[in-house]
Amino acid sequence: MNGPVYYLSVRWTHAASSVAVNGVPLVVDAAGGGIATDVPINLWLPPGENELSVFLRWPTHAPYEAGVAAGEAHAYLHDPSADVPTPALTLARFEWPPPVGPEVYPFTIRLPMPIKEPPPSEVWDQAEVLKELSEADRGALESLAADLIGALRAGDAPRAFDLQEYKWRETARAEYKDFERVRKAGLEQLEWLAQRPGLRAEPLSTEDLVFDLAAGGRVALVTRSDARSPVLLEDDEGLVFELPIYAARLKGRWTLVR
Incomplete structure (x- = not known):
């Protein structure tokens, strides 16, 4: 049996970050040294409402410098024709820095993540x-x-x-x-x-x-x-x-x- 496969892509530099799906931190860079990863999230998607949340803070070991921190968290439906994690449909996406306004740390955002076809699960x-x-x-x-x-x-x-x-x-x-x-x-x-x-x-x-x-x-x-x-x-x-x-x-x- 085949079905939809969902991924969370996280790319971040110069900011300590924690990215969670439905309150479960799945990608964490506590030191803020930089991270780039794609992780499968099928296990964490129940029927009904789902949520992507991002927490950012400035690394404790570095003096603040505006415009340096950058990255994104992107939850998506994988393209089944691709051999590597590839977005076919965006579920939720957050990019940093904000397009307008100053950077503020610590920063938290929660985004709804609608899913039409949740993966099979009994739990x-x-x-x-x-x-x-x-x-x-x-x-x-x-x-x-x-x-x-x-x-x-x-x-x-x-x-x-x-x-x-x-x-x-x-x-x-x-x-x-x-x-x-x-x-x-x-x-x-x-x-x-x-x-x-x-x-x-x-x-x-x-x-x-x-x-x-x-x-x-x-x-x-x-x-x-x-x-x-x-x-x-x-x-x-x-x-x-x-x-x-x-x-x-x-x-x-x-x-x-x-």
Whole structure:
């Protein structure tokens, strides 16, 4: 099965930036050193209203200079005839600097992103819609991150995959891929990671965790206070690995969904 594929293109220089889809930061350049990337966003587009948001601030290490910062955030429908991400239809687009008026930092804008044909997904119908997270919710989310860390440190790639199976099924569904092929590739990645020499994890601290709701209250995001993932690992070669924690409450149980 084939269907529409959506991308977010971000090009930015001389400004620290965070670009989010439905409240989920997908492209972040916290230092403002410059970024150029195209990321698929099918997993983050539910039926109904969607939103592109951009946050800019001047880099803390550089004196302000007018007219230097430039860039754009562009969400679009991909042209299926192209081999590389290519816009066929713009969903939302924001360019910097503004055509009129002075540059102002920090700056935030939210743009509607209408989508006629959202990608297939089950989580948007199955996830409980929450207005806030209770202490029990926060504890369950922290435990989910700890379980994933524990499986990887124990070299138990199948267990790490099982914790993320819903996520992988959703990935296959939203990106029109065969689940068994996605499963095989995902398991191979986890096996490689779990066998890294001297794999160790940055300790989890409840006080250091930040919890947010996004996607209309359907998805919880968990990060450390410095915006890094709770699942933060490093091996003896100095390679650092992060696995994001995006979870939803499905029939009362917190599950990794993205």
